[in-house]
Amino acid sequence: MRKKLRKILKYSIFSIILMVVVALIFPTWTPKIKGENSISMLEQVEINGAGHEVMIRGADRSNPILIFVHGGPGCSEIPYVRKYQQDLEQHFTVVHYDQRGSGKSYHFSEDYSELTTDVLVDDLLALRNYVTEELGQEKVILIGHSFGTYIGMKAAAKAPTQFHAYIGIGQMANTLQSELESLEYTYEQAKQARNAEDVKKLELIRSSVEQGKELTPRILLQKYGGAARLIHENRDYILGFLFNTEYNGMDMIRFYSGMFSSQDILLKEAFDQNLPDIVDHLDIPTYFVTGKYDYMTTANAARDYFDVLDAPIKDFIVFNESAHYPQFEEKEKFVHWLQELFLKDA
Numbered sequence: 001m002r003k004k005l006r007k008i009l010k011y012s013i014f015s016i017i018l019m020v021v022v023a024l025i026f027p028t029w030t031p032k033i034k035g036e037n038s039i040s041m042l043e044q045v046e047i048n049g050a051g052h053e054v055m056i057r058g059a060d061r062s063n064p065i066l067i068f069v070h071g072g073p074g075c076s077e078i079p080y081v082r083k084y085q086q087d088l089e090q091h092f093t094v095v096h097y098d099q100r101g102s103g104k105s106y107h108f109s110e111d112y113s114e115l116t117t118d119v120l121v122d123d124l125l126a127l128r129n130y131v132t133e134e135l136g137q138e139k140v141i142l143i144g145h146s147f148g149t150y151i152g153m154k155a156a157a158k159a160p161t162q163f164h165a166y167i168g169i170g171q172m173a174n175t176l177q178s179e180l181e182s183l184e185y186t187y188e189q190a191k192q193a194r195n196a197e198d199v200k201k202l203e204l205i206r207s208s209v210e211q212g213k214e215l216t217p218r219i220l221l222q223k224y225g226g227a228a229r230l231i232h233e234n235r236d237y238i239l240g241f242l243f244n245t246e247y248n249g250m251d252m253i254r255f256y257s258g259m260f261s262s263q264d265i266l267l268k269e270a271f272d273q274n275l276p277d278i279v280d281h282l283d284i285p286t287y288f289v290t291g292k293y294d295y296m297t298t299a300n301a302a303r304d305y306f307d308v309l310d311a312p313i314k315d316f317i318v319f320n321e322s323a324h325y326p327q328f329e330e331k332e333k334f335v336h337w338l339q340e341l342f343l344k345d346a
Contacts, residue, residue, distance in 0.1 A: 024247050030082070033089060035059050039135070042078075042246055044104070047126045048119075053078065053104035055246065056131065057085070058093030064139045064164070064342055065131060067095045069124060069155075071146025071170070072268040073326045074259035076103030079247045080240030084328040087335045091343060092141075095131055099123065099151075104251050115262050117269055122156045129160050139164050141342060146170040146297055146324065150270055153279045160283040165342070169289045170297045170324050173305035175212070175270045181298040182216040182226065183209050189224035196222075218296070226295030229322060230287035259305030281310035287341075288315075291322030291329065 007251050030042040039061040045054045055078050066088070070077045088094055098105035100123050101112040111282040142163045144152025149168040156166040172178070183202065190198035198220060208214035221227045224232070241252045288306050290299040299318065306316045317335065319326035327334045 007053055020283075022266060028248055028251065029054055029245050030057060031245065033057060033059055037061050038094065045127075045130060045131065047102075047153075048123050050110070050123070051098050051105060051107060052100065052123065052127065053098040054127070056093060056132075057082070057089050057133070059090045059201050061093055062137060063091060063093045064141060065095060065129060065135060066132065066135070066141050066143055066338075067097075067124075067195055068090045069142070069144040069148030069152045070099065070102070071144075071148045072102065072259060073147045073263045074099075074255075074261075076105075076255060077145075078103060079244060079255070080236040082244065082246070083236065084331050085238075087331065088338070091339055092336065093135060095127075097127055100219045101262045102258045103255045104247070106254040106261070108254075108257070112258070112262045113265070115265055117266060118149055120151045121158060124151060124155045125159050125162060128159075135248045141165050141167065141338075143167045143169060143326070144171075146272070146323055147172065147266070149289075149297075150275055153275055153282070155280050156284060156286075157279045163284055165285040165287065166282055167287045167289060168302075169327055171288045171290065171302040171305065172270065172275050172297050173301040174274050174276060176274075177304070178298045178301040179209055179212070181300055182221060182295045185226055185295045186216055186220050186224055189226075190220070193224070215267070216295075219296055224291070227289075227324050228329060229293055231325060233325065252283060276305050276308065280308065283312065285313035286311040286315075287317060289317045289319065289326055289334075291324060291326045292318055292320045293323040294326075296324040 028042065031039050033040045037060045038058065040057050042055045044051045068077070078096050078098060081096055085094055099120050101115055128140055132140060140163050141164070142156055143150050149171045152166060152168065156163055183206065187199065187202045190202060201217070202220070205214055209216060211261070218227065227233065233281065241247055286309065288302050290302050292299065303316060305313065319330045322329035
C-alpha cells in the first residue's frame with residue numbers, strides 16, 4: 001500500500017512539474033482572422049538592434065493602420081487587448097507592440113538601466129517603418145495610452161510626416177499637477193467612505209507626492225473608481241496571462257521583470273521633464289481622449305495642456321462613463337468615433 005502511495009505521489013509531482021514547465025514555455029500565437037486579405041501575426045521583430053514583440057491584427061490589411069503605444073511604463077496590453085478590439089479589427093489594421101524592456105520585449109541578458117523615452121521614441125519610429133513596409137501602405141494613426149502618450153507625443157513632434165494623426169488616450173501633461181489632483185480625489189473618496197485606514201495612508205504620503213517623489217497609490221485609485229469604471233483591468237491581466245494564447249508563463253515573468261526594471265527610471269524622467277515643456281505644438285491633427293473619471297492621468301491636467309497646445313486641427317473628447325480606459329470601457333463609442341473621423345470620407 002505504501003509503495004502504491006509513493007508511486008502515485010511520484011507521478012503526481014512529476015505531472016505538476018510537467019504542467020508548470022509546459023505553462024512556462026508553451027508556444028504563443030494570436031488567433032487567425034477570417035478573410036483573404038486579413039492579417040493576424042504575433043512575432044519577435046528586430047528593431048534598432050533589439051527584439052520587439054509585435055502583434056498585428058485586422059480583417060483587411062489595406063485598412064488604415066492604428067499603432068497603439070502602451071502605458072505603464074512597462075505595461076504591455078497584448079496579454080488581454082483582443083477582448084476589446086474585435087470591432088476595431090473590422091475597420092482598421094491594429095498594431096500593438098511591447099516596448100523595449102517591456103513584456104515579451106524584455107530580454108534577461110540585456111541592461112535597461114539607461115533606458116530613456118528618446119530611445120523608445122526612436123524604436124516607435126522604426127516600428128512605424130517596419131509596419132508600413134509589411135502592410136504596403138502609409139496611412140498610420142498614432143495612438144498613445146497613459147504613459148504611451150509621453151512617447152507618442154514626442155514621436156509625433158519629431159517625425160510628423162510619418163503619421164496621419166495623433167490620439168492621446170489618458171493624455172499625460174504636467175505630471176505633478178496630475179498626481180496632486182489624483183491624491184486629492186482619492187483622499188476625498190476615502191473620507192466619504194469613512195475609511196480611516198486609507199485616509200491615514202494618504203496623509204502619510206502627501207509630502208512625498210507633493211515633492212514628486214511618489215505616485216498616488218494606484219491600488220487606491222482603482223479602489224475608488226479613478227482607474228476604471230466599466231472594466232476590471234487587473235482581472236483582465238490575470239485572465240489574459242492564464243488563458244490567452246499571446247503570452248505564456250515565461251512571458252508573464254518577463255512582463256513583471258521589465259516593469260520593475262524600468263518603471264522608476266522612466267517615471268522620474270516624466271517628473272523631471274514635463275511633456276508640455278517639451279512638446280508645445282504638433283504639425284498634424286491632434287485629439288485628446290479622456291474618461292470623465294480618469295484620475296490616473298487627470299482629465300483636468302490634460303485639458304490644461306490641450307488649451308495651450310498648438311496644432312492645425314485639435315479636439316478634446318470626453319467619454320462620460322469612463323475613467324482611464326475609455327477605449328475599452330466604452331469600446332463601441334470609441335470605434336464609432338474613429339470611423340466617423342477617419343473612414344467617412346475614405
